[in-house]
Amino acid sequence: MSAQTRPLAVVACRVLQSMLEQLLPPGLTDQVVFLDYGLHRVPGKMTLAVQEALDAIPQASLVVLGYGLCGNGLHGVRAGQHTLLVPRTHDCIALLLGSQQAYMSQFEAVPGTIYLSKGWLESGSHPLKEYQEYAAKYGPQEAEWLLDQQYRNYQRLALVASSQAELEHYRPQALEVARFCERWGYRYEEILGSDDYVRRLIQLAGACARGDSAGDGSPDFLVIPPGGQIDQAQFMR
């Protein structure tokens, strides 16, 4: 251990919890906080929630943010006393697929894709869950209209998992959502993603915390030094 060793903390979205927990070496992090999946829908609130979580970490740490830019949810977040390590991508889909390149090629092929994953199915939301919530609140007819307004333009529902076993495990749930989405003519696909991006994030975090790396060599990650601030423009490649 070098003298530069810093405490390591994680602030991440709940949809990435299982992936991160599988990959985080036991005992490496002093503090792990998972925040609600829906924050990106109100970017101003997400900025505040992430800031609050960062400010609550008492000692100067290397903080891994398990987020992308998320609709500007990270825009304006201040590092304060910490150093922030952030995947340089728009949202969690690149983290689920394994790389920014994989995300962009999927995006260009079918921009209108709703992605499902272990995290999204278990801790997040999807059209069927939203329908059930709306129907309970507003009645089925109104719920159908609301869902139509939000989802009629998409073309594809894609289940992403980082292993074949995980795809198979979540297939029945995903197919249930897919059947619901048939009303809009979505096609259902399964994509074998990868945990490479998150694995690299955690490796880099370990190296940075040990002082073995400044972490700034890769275009796939952003390092925000103490006193710095996250800006939307930093995510544009």
Add this chain to the structure above:
Amino acid sequence: MSELYQKLATAILEGSSDKVPGLVQKALDQGLTPKDILDHGMVVGMNEVGARFKRGEMFVPEVLMSAEAMQAGLKVLRPHLASSGAKLIGKIVIGTVKGDLHDIGKNLVGMMCEGAGFEVIDLGFNVDPEKFVQAIKEHRPDIVGLSALLTTTMRAMGHTIKAIEEAGLRDQVKIMVGGAPVDAEFAQRIGADGYGSNAPAGAELAKRFVGAA
């Protein structure tokens, strides 16, 4: 009178599609002008919807219901706006940019602009820059409105403005941009003429562009 405006604004805010047409009719029966009913009642309600949505106090379903209530009110008001001699104040081409499938915000802007007296030509979503160029040539609008929801697609706004420039049409139109990830600084950076923070603000900006605000 002002109480009726207040009731109308509240009914819009609460998304009461069933109440709004009756309130609009009542206001007309009392001799209020269609323009005043719109500006002092309905638009006030939509402004509040926009502000609450931004603060996270209202969510997409509630916004959609308010929009529906607004639409129901406009349906009653429209024939009166036309017959009261209110002329079309300008023409606007709107669309959600290439790669982006989200059209709720764009539709809201279209509705607010139509309410304000614009002829609205809606190109839909996932619109190629070339399609915007073609629409400018064909319809000769005063304004082009570009919408995007995603940070992934907001750069397509810049590409669209560039395509309009390259076609030699930039000086013929005002360009306004809007959508969740967009701000005034971004609008300026990509060479837009203005930015609307929500749908009523977009319509207000459009009115300023044609000197009608």
